[in-house]
Amino acid sequence: MSTSPLVRSTPAGTAPSDTAPAATTHRRFKWGIYGVRFAILAGFLLAWEAASGRIIDDFFVSRPSEIWQAWWEWLSDGALWYNASSTLRSATFGFVAGSLAVIVVGYVLEVSPRLAEILEPFITAIYTLPKIATVPLFAMWLGIGRPLQVAICGLVVFFQMFYNTYYGVKDVPRELFDAVKIIGGSRWDVATKVWLPSAPVWVIAGLKLSVPQAFASLSPPRSSPPTAASVTWWPRAPANSTPLAPSPPSSPS
The missing domain is CATH 1.10.287 (Helix Hairpins)
Structure with a gap:
């Protein structure tokens, strides 16, 4: 009468013994x-x-x-934190503005294919423009200060994320849109239950490129001092600190 060899079973929920060396090797x-x-x-x-x-x-x-x-x-004197906090604030405002614009414009073009075909060449033309060349134009419109920084940063973030988000959402299976419409869903239901949940995935995927570009885009506008119109946007400098941006020229007497 033959007996079968004993097999030591692994308890349920317990990882195999060879996972520990693999985790150590990976670490x-x-x-x-x-x-x-x-x-x-x-x-x-x-x-x-x-x-x-x-x-x-x-x-x-x-x-x-x-x-x-x-x-x-x-x-030591707080100048680095003063200027870094100002840059971080501008980058945050610009990043949020650019991301919201991507979601809104992407949704409008998604639900209006004809409008997308009309506007896409113009969006591509603006995308090819060097963003540094738009700084003087925005400076004339908004002045030198926080609004200029937010506008340039938002513009850069928008174009860094737009195509990634727009074409990513277009790849969402159309069956999901049709399923919501078949059960009587409105455009609002399609937007909130299909399109909007799909958009953040592609927005987050564009963070790797848009976040560094958001900070890099602030270099030209940040190098200029604030004006009186933007003083409410500008953080107060700590005592005994020296701003890293150049001082405004003194008016001739």
Whole structure:
């Protein structure tokens, strides 16, 4: 009479024993990636510090040690936080405005295919314009200050996210739209139960490109001081701090 070998079963809800080594290997791999990145950054900074003043004139490339000293001074007197908070506030307003515009315009073009065909060439033409070239135009319309920063940032975010969102939502199966209409759903039901839940997925997918571009777009408008019209948008500078943006020229006496 033969007996079957005993098989040790894994309790329900318990991971197999080989998952622990795999998790450890993955963790070591991630820490290895971080270590390589840190080594590259440290090597670059050391090479920069060594080459500055010896191989390359430090007037053109400065030194990491001098940059760190300037950063520490800005941190000490509050100037860095003052300017960083202003940039962060402008980027937040512009990002929210651009994202909302993407959702609204994307929905209008989705429900109106004929309007989309009419406007798409114009949207593409505006998209191809260098956004830095629009700064003087917006400066004449809005003045120099927070409104200018928000407008430029919102414009950049809109075009970074528009096509990703618009064509992403167009790929949503049409059966979902038809199913809502068959059961008597209105346009509002289609918008709130199909289109709107699908849009944030593609909006979030565009964050990787739009967030860095939102901050980069603030460099030209942020380099100018605020005007009296935008003083309510501008945070107050802490005591004994020096704004990093250039001071406005004094009026001739």
